[in-house]
Structure formats: structure tokens, C-alpha cells
Amino acid sequence: MPRPALQAHDLVRIHAGRRILDGLSLTAAPGRPLGLIGENGAGKTTLLRLLAGVDRPDAGRVSRPAGLGFLHQEVPFDTGTTVVQVLDDALREARAALAELDRLTGLLGRTPDGSPGHAALLDAYAAALERAEEAEVWDADRRAARTLHGLGLGDLSPERTLGSLSGGRRGRLALAALLVRRPAALLLDEPTNHLDDEAAAFVEERVRELPGVVVVASHDRAFLEAVCTELIDLDPAPGGPVRYGGGYHAYLSVRQAERRRWVQRFAEEQQELRDLRRAAEVTGHRLAPDRARTDHEKMGYGHRAGRVQRQISRRVRDAARRLAELERNAIAAPPRPLTFRPAQLATGSGTEEAGETGEHGAPLVVLRDAHLPGRPPLPQLEIGEGDRLLVTGGNGAGKSTLLSVLAGRLPAHGTVHRRPGLTTAMLTQDTVFAHPDRTARQVYARALGAERAEEVPLAALGLLSEADTRQPVGRLSAGQRRRLALALLVARPPHLLLLDEPTNHLSPRLCDELEEALGPGPGAIVVASHDRWLRRRWGGRELRLRPEGS
Numbered sequence: 216m217p218r219p220a221l222q223a224h225d226l227v228r229i230h231a232g233r234r235i236l237d238g239l240s241l242t243a244a245p246g247r248p249l250g251l252i253g254e255n256g257a258g259k260t261t262l263l264r265l266l267a268g269v270d271r272p273d274a275g276r277v278s279r280p281a282g283l284g285f286l287h288q289e290v291p292f293d294t295g296t297t298v299v300q301v302l303d304d305a306l307r308e309a310r311a312a313l314a315e316l317d318r319l320t321g322l323l324g325r326t327p328d329g330s331p332g333h334a335a336l337l338d339a340y341a342a343a344l345e346r347a348e349e350a351e352v353w354d355a356d357r358r359a360a361r362t363l364h365g366l367g368l369g370d371l372s373p374e375r376t377l378g379s380l381s382g383g384r385r386g387r388l389a390l391a392a393l394l395v396r397r398p399a400a401l402l403l404d405e406p407t408n409h410l411d412d413e414a415a416a417f418v419e420e421r422v423r424e425l426p427g428v429v430v431v432a433s434h435d436r437a438f439l440e441a442v443c444t445e446l447i448d449l450d451p452a453p454g455g456p457v458r459y460g461g462g463y464h465a466y467l468s469v470r471q472a473e474r475r476r477w478v479q480r481f482a483e484e485q486q487e488l489r490d491l492r493r494a495a496e497v498t499g500h501r502l503a504p505d506r507a508r509t510d511h512e513k514m515g516y517g518h519r520a521g522r523v524q525r526q527i528s529r530r531v532r533d534a535a536r537r538l539a540e541l542e543r544n545a546i547a548a549p550p551r552p553l554t555f556r557p558a559q560l561a562t563g564s565g566t567e568e569a570g571e572t573g574e575h576g577a578p579l580v581v582l583r584d585a586h587l588p589g590r591p592p593l594p595q596l597e598i599g600e601g602d603r604l605l606v607t608g609g610n611g612a613g614k615s616t617l618l619s620v621l622a623g624r625l626p627a628h629g630t631v632h633r634r635p636g637l638t639t640a641m642l643t644q645d646t647v648f649a650h651p652d653r654t655a656r657q658v659y660a661r662a663l664g665a666e667r668a669e670e671v672p673l674a675a676l677g678l679l680s681e682a683d684t685r686q687p688v689g690r691l692s693a694g695q696r697r698r699l700a701l702a703l704l705v706a707r708p709p710h711l712l713l714l715d716e717p718t719n720h721l722s723p724r725l726c727d728e729l730e731e732a733l734g735p736g737p738g739a740i741v742v743a744s745h746d747r748w749l750r751r752r753w754g755g756r757e758l759r760l761r762p763e764g765s
């Protein structure tokens with residue numbers, strides 16, 4: 216039986232009066248993973264939610280295979296659910312399929328060949344067998360164990376509640392549950408945000424071999440390249456969202472060429488519009504009945520007056536027609552992309568306090584034999600002025616713990632010496648704002664104080680558009696919320712800036728700009744990241760953490 220595709224027709228979605236999706240159609244075929252890409256706020260999550268049936272479109276429709284699985288950016292289970300309950304839920308369909316097969320086998324055994332109902336029973340058995348084979352139900356328990364292991368969750372006690380797990384582990388468990396279930400259509404929103412290299416490679420492998428529909432929204436270039444056979448770019452384009460075949464690299468070059476063509480077409484069209492308007496004005500002026508004629512015009516005027524008049528009128532009419540047509544169908548101006556423009560990310564710490572205490576030139580932070588009960592060991596570490604340190608390590612190696620200790624958010628035993636007067640700021644992995652109804656601007660002004668917010672206006676940082684700064688933070692996309700959190704940090708640069716997985720949720724363009732800003736400069740910056748792409752290009756100091764016992 217052919218597997219069903221997922222299809223969307225003419226989807227429209229309006230948020231707060233803005234058309235986020237405007238007549239989008241797509242088909243996601245089984246076995247051909249489709250990637251959704253675009254700037255933060257382009258509408259990827261919005262589209263996934265419509266495809267999943269979590270939200271209803273304002274117009275258009277979706278037809279989807281039964282038994283669809285959706286990995287949200289935020290985990291959908293409540294905090295009291297245990298690990299074993301999540302897995303039982305994932306295995307429910309496989310177990311039900313096996314039970315049904317057993318029941319039909321028993322019935323067949325008791326029904327003699329040729330007796331009434333035997334043929335119907337055989338058909339039911341064949342159908343149940345096909346469903347069970349498709350879902351690979353015999354392998355389900357083994358698959359569950361292998362998947363937990365592959366996602367670095369092999370050590371999880373089945374009785375742990377989700378509330379007791381870190382956000383990253385909760386996310387990985389939700390993903391594991393979906394890979395175990397193998398739904399006919401799998402929709403994934405930023406699946407690699409919490410994955411180290413090994414886990415990301417494992418997921419790539421599993422997703423590639425899924426026989427059903429896969430649609431994935433992601434900013435992870437390495438993942439998109441490895442998994443997707445087609446991409447849909449939701450960023451503005453003259454003819455609406457564009458579909459690209461051939462993976463991420465192919466997309467990048469085609470997309471750049473398209474953007475150049477758009478800019479050029481727009482410039483040419485604007486020039487033509489200006490010319491036509493000028494021509495219409497000048498010719499209109501020449502034809503005006505009360506205009507005095509020049510001597511040159513008077514000489515031939517009587518003789519050729521009628522013909523010239525007709526020619527000019529025709530030209531005026533043609534120009535007016537072309538002008539009206541162009542004005543009606545003019546291509547939209549290519550939107551100017553946001554450009555991250557921080558004055559600096561961190562600031563020099565030659566503070567008065569340091570001078571007074573004779574610590575000028577001393578390290579900003581020193582860790583010696585520092586440790587926290589129940590957490591991975593902390594390294595011996597000195598962070599000095601101008602340092603740029605990349606902290607790497609697999610899931611559970613203690614990257615976030617280290618950053619929290621450096622930030623002074625987690626008290627550790629042993630020596631944690633911070634230079635007097637040192638200011639630190641940390642971009643955490645979960646961006647939560649306490650008042651979702653406050654606009655981004657209000658949050659910014661309250662956090663920084665009106666004076667600083669005026670000195671460094673939010674929109675001037677190039678992280679959010681003017682329009683988005685007026686949005687309530689609860690309505691911003693995950694990436695836009697992270698952009699706001701970053702803006703709050705760089706608007707008042709600290710001496711020591713700590714970035715925990717800074718590239719999660721951020722668009723590739725911003726990641727590039729951020730990476731550039733991380734280069735040499737004043738202050739100190741410590742970055743914890745699993746991003747393969749960032750790590751590959753990092754030129755500075757690196758500290759690799761290993762989980763205890765490894």
C-alpha cells in the first residue's frame with residue numbers, strides 16, 4: 216500500500232493583522248524529508264502547527280496521514296509524567312498492533328478453512344500484518360532502548376519525572392519518543408537544539424531512514440544538509456515561498472543568485488518607473504493647449520500639426536498604459552535584512568575597584584578545585600581580560616553548570632575568585648520572560664532603565680525589526696525571544712559575557728554576525744556550544760569538558 220503524503224493547499228495564517236503565510240501550498244512526500252528554513256519570525260513554527268493540526272488556518276486546508284507526530288520547540292508533556300510513561304505512550308501503537316495480530320492469529324486457528332468468515336478473517340490478518348511490518352513492531356522495544364542510548368539518555372531512571380530533568384534532556388526524551396513511535400508523518404521543530412555531535416548524528420541517521428513523511432524546521436545547517444532532500448524557504452521572495460531541491464549547499468548558491476536578481480530587477484523597474492513618470496510629465500506639458508510654442512515648433516507646426524499631435528498622443532497613451540501596468544504589478548522591494556550591530560559584546564574591566572585592590576591585570580575569574588555535589592567536575596580555570604573561550608563537550612559534560620558558576624549564579628565549593636567589581640551577564644538556554652503581555656520595547660526599557668534604552672534603542676541593534684519591537688514578547692517566535700535576550704545583554708556590555716548555546720534558535724545569518732562579533736575585543740567572552748559549524752570555525756582557546764567517568 217503506498218504511504219500517504221502530507222499536503223497543504225493555499226494556507227493563509229494571520230497573526231495580529233499580519234499575513235504570516237499567504238496562500239502557501241506544499242506537498243511532503245514519504246521518504247523525502249522536507250526542510251523549512253527562513254529568518255527568525257518567517258513563519259516556520261506557524262506553518263508546522265498548521266500542518267500538524269494544532270492550529271487552524273485562516274484559509275486553506277491540510278490533508279495529513281493519520282497518526283502524525285509533532286516535536287514542538289517546547290516539550291508537550293506535563294512535569295509529573297515519568298520517563299516510563301512517555302515511552303509506554305510511544306510504544307502503545309506498536310503494542311496494540313502486536314496484540315491485534317495475536318488476536319487474529321488465535322481466531323484464525325479456531326476458524327476452519329472454508330468456513331463462513333474465514334476469507335474475511337484472512338484479509339483482516341493480512342492487513343494487520345502489513346501494518347505491523349510497516350511499523351516494525353517486533354523491533355519496537357529494542358528500538359526504544361537503542362534510541363534512548365543514541366540520544367544520551369541510556370542512564371535515565373524510568374521513574375524520573377520530566378520536571379526533574381533539565382530542559383535539554385526533556386527535549387531529547389520527546390524526540391526519542393517520536394523516533395520510537397515512527398509515525399506516518401513526523402514534524403520536527405528545531406530537533407537538534409539540545410543534541411551533541413553523537414546524538415545529532417544518530418538522529419540524522421534515524422530520520423533519513425524513516426519511510427514516512429518528514430517535515431523539519433531548522434536553523435542547523437549541518438542537519439539540513441545531511442537529512443533534507445528538499446527545502447522550502449519562507450523568507451520573502453517576489454513569487455512567495457520558494458522550494459529548492461538538492462540540499463542546503465545547493466540552496467545557498469541558488470538563493471544568493473536569486474536575491475541578486477531580485478535586487479537588480481527591482482532597481483531596473485524603479486528606474487523605468489521614474490523614466491515613464493518623467494516622460495508622462497514632459498509630454499503632458501508639451502501637449503498642454505495653453506502652452507506657448509517655441510519658434511522651432513511654430514515653423515513646422517501648421518504643416519504637420521495633425522500628424523505630430525497624433526503621434527505624441529499615442530506615445531502619451533502608451534507610456535501611461537505601461538506606467539499603470541508597472542505600478543499595478545511592481546515587484547516588492549527586497550526587504551533589507553536585519554544586521555546585528557553591537558558596539559561591543561563585552562567591555563574592558565580595568566575597573567576602579569580592581570585598581571584599588573591592586574588586582575589590575577589579574578584574571579577576571581579563577582576556579583581552583585571548585586565542585587558542586589552531584590554535578591560533573593569543574594575544571595581548573597582562569598579567565599583573563601580579552602579571553603575568548605569556547606567550552607565544548609557532550610551532553611551532560613557540565614557546560615551550563617560551568618557557565619552558571621562563572622556567572623555567580625551557582626555557588627560552588629572550593630575556590631571561585633572573581634575580580635572585585637566584575638560585571639557578568641549570561642545568555643541562558645531557555646528564554647522566558649515573566650510578563651508575556653509586555654512588548655519587547657517595554658521589556659527592554661524596564662530591564663535597562665529608560666535612559667540607557669534611549670541611548671541604545673532596541674531596533675538599532677539589528678536584532679528585531681521596528682514592528683517586532685512593538686509586539687508582546689509572548690507572541691514573538693522562539694528565535695525572536697532569544698534575539699531580545701541577546702539585545703538585553705549587549706545593550707550594557709558586561710566585563711564577562713557568558714553565552715550558553717548562543718546559536719540555538721538563531722537564524723544562520725545572525726549566527727554568522729554573532730561569530731564575527733565574538734572576535735578579538737575588550738572584556739572576556741565564554742561560549743558553550745555544541746554547534747558543529749561554530750566549533751569548526753572557532754580560532755581561539757577551547758576547553759573540552761568530559762562527563763565524569765569517561
Ligand SMILES: Nc1ncnc2c1ncn2[C@@H]1O[C@H](COP(=O)(O)OP(=O)(O)OP(=O)(O)O)[C@@H](O)[C@H]1O
Nearest residue numbers: 230255256257258259260261690691692693694695
Ligand atoms: N499568537 C501570535 N500572535 C501574534 N503574532 C504571532 C503569534 N505567534 C507568532 N506570531 C508572529 O508570527 C511570526 C512567525 O512566527 P513563527 O514562530 O512561526 O516564526 P519562526 O519562523 O518559527 O521563527 P524562529 O526561527 O524564531 O523559530 C513572528 O513574527 C511572530 O511574532
